[in-house]
Amino acid sequence: MSDDLRLVIFDVDGTLVDSQADILAAMDRAFAATDHPVPGRTDILSIVGLSLPEAFEHLLPDAAGPVRARMVDAYKDAYTELRAAGGVALSSPLYPGVRAMLDRLHGVPTTLLGVATGKSRRGLDKLLEGHDLRSLFVTRQCADDHPSKPHPAMLLEALAETGVPPHRAVMVGDTEFDMAMAASAGIPAIGVSWGYHRPERLSAAHAVIDHIDELPARLETIWESA
Known part of the structure; x- marks a missing residue:
């Protein structure tokens, strides 16, 4: 050292x-994929910084593990699509x-x-x-x-x-x-x-x-x- x-x-x-616009939009799609109501903006931004599995555990503590895993995948797919559509500088x-x-x-x-x-x-x-x-x-x-x-x-x-x-x-x-x-x-x-x-x-x-x-x-x- x-x-x-x-x-x-x-x-x-x-x-x-x-990146909050894409985070919020990707969360919308993730919750829609499993027919869960979308949390409010403040709740979603409160978990930014956590890894996705932990983020969804905080947002949906009562959901089964496989359900949260599907939401993680849906979020990743949506975020990738949003970034590709808008470009990094915009998203x-x-x-x-x-x-x-x-x-x-x-x-x-x-x-x-x-x-x-x-x-x-x-x-x-x-x-x-x-x-x-x-x-x-x-x-x-x-x-x-x-x-x-x-x-x-x-x-x-x-x-x-x-x-x-x-x-x-x-x-x-x-x-x-x-x-x-x-x-x-x-x-x-x-x-x-x-x-x-x-x-x-x-x-x-x-x-x-x-x-x-x-x-x-x-x-x-x-x-x-x-």
Whole structure:
């Protein structure tokens, strides 16, 4: 491990990109496929960040496992169709200022970037390719390879891949699942207020920012105190 390197790990949906339109539409199709009433927008967005099996378990705790499995498949199919129809830039646009900030952080030789997301590997790859972001991230952790957030496995693997110690890493995300995952991994966390969980749900964060431009100063404050 090296104290010279620093690692910033980003959540994706609700942090880097606004994919809620396709998430809500895919959920509509998933619930219709099994003749269940569709939850409200707030309920659906409250589970963004979880892996799909865990998300449907939260939304339909009384449904049988095979029913939820069909909903997972229906959601994946619908999301793929929606992304193909609209293109990544339209279906999951980057939040304002995100690309410039990623480029800025990537330009610092001692700062490494990573992602930890509840997306599938296929979904993450399509999104990174669509926005030409793949080359920016040296570690990419997703739901196919790990237990769902808030289990710390994604972050622990990111640390192992990069050789960065926990106190030199920071998790940036928009949900309480991101904050809890970071705490379990011993990593400081920064919450963002523009995502899918209200700021008061991010109480475990070391700081909550309202615009991506605030990120560098918050990172330095965390690392200086480490």
